Amino acid sequence: MLSDEVINLTTPLILCGEEWVEGMHAATTTRLDDDMLFYLQSRGVPLRDAKRLIIESRFSPVVDMIANEDIKNRVTKSMGERLDALSVL
DSSP, X not given: OOOTXXXXXXXXXXXXXXXXXXXXXXXXXXXXXXXXXXHHHHTTOOHHHHHHHHHHHHHHHHHTTOOOHHHHHHHHHHHHHHHHHOSOO
């Protein structure tokens, strides 16, 4: 998401013989959306904060499913520390 040098080589593949199957994408490995970044910046959000906001929003649905508040807080803190350390933000 944060590097112009990363190339996504994933290919969708269904390994199922069933006819009635529902599927959803489990992950997103794309670059940050320039339109979304522009939208946030046009409303006064600095670029670094806009990138961080988008990244955190992609993780929040999963983090929100953690029932144990202590674990949820530790995951959130760890994610924040890792994002703080990124120089590409």
